[in-house]
Amino acid sequence: MSVRHVGVQEAYQLQTTDGYTYVDVRSVPEYEKGHPKSAHNVPLLHFDSQTGQMTPNPDFLAVMQANYPTDAKLLIGCQVGGRSAKAVERLTAAGYDTAVNVKGGFGGSRDPATGYVVDDGWAQMGLPVENGSPEGVGYDPLRQNVGGNSDATS
Numbered sequence: 001m002s003v004r005h006v007g008v009q010e011a012y013q014l015q016t017t018d019g020y021t022y023v024d025v026r027s028v029p030e031y032e033k034g035h036p037k038s039a040h041n042v043p044l045l046h047f048d049s050q051t052g053q054m055t056p057n058p059d060f061l062a063v064m065q066a067n068y069p070t071d072a073k074l075l076i077g078c079q080v081g082g083r084s085a086k087a088v089e090r091l092t093a094a095g096y097d098t099a100v101n102v103k104g105g106f107g108g109s110r111d112p113a114t115g116y117v118v119d120d121g122w123a124q125m126g127l128p129v130e131n132g133s134p135e136g137v138g139y140d141p142l143r144q145n146v147g148g149n150s151d152a153t154s
Contacts, residue, residue, distance in 0.1 A: 003088045004100045008122045011075045011102045012036075020073040023064075024106070025087045027054070028139050030079065035106060037128035039077070040137040042067070044087045059143060060087070061094055066145040070095040077102035080109035081119060 006014065014020040015038070024035045025044040035041070042063050045054040057063075068074060074096065078084040081103045091099040103109070108121030123129055135141075 003085060003092060005081075005085075005103045006075070006100055008102060008104050008120055008125050008127060011077070011100070011122075012125075012127050014073070014100070015075060018073065020075045020100070021068070022075040022077060022102075023068075024077055025060075025083050026078050026106070028133075031138070032131065032133055034123065034129050034131050036077065036122050037130045038134075038137075040067075040142060041133065041139045042142055043139060044078070044083045044090075059146065061090060062146050063139075063143050064091060064096075065094070066147070067142050068096075071098065072096070074099040075102050076100065077122070078105045079107045080121070081105045 011022065015022050022036050022039040024031050024039040024041050027043050027045060027047045028041065029047060031041040042060060043057050044060050046057050048055045076084040076088050076099055081101065084105060085101045088099045088101045104119030104121045106122045108117055108124050109119045110116060111118050
């Protein structure tokens, strides 16, 4: 099954009128600095402060499975659309048929050669944004739903 991609305007419509849940797969610090309103946070990668690099979140799929059934309507977004596309591929392989990639993500994507905007981002379009970690939808409470099976330390 191929990955479905939508722009941020369509994502907002799906979120507000069709019952889709926006899952932001950026790191916890990125999410807390600003994210689409009502977005949940399940990072595909974690920021490693010791190396300054992003490292894979070994619990990504387990946290998704603990919190969202495979038939859940999910919008998967990141900063520009790359991580979210990879996350949707993983989710689709795990049976999530209605996971959708949000092109442009939160910050928008640009053509590397020209610098022109390729896909508008959530923030640039003036769509509703919030900061921090709203109760129950940040990574820590979602990860706790995995039970004793998680050894992630975020």
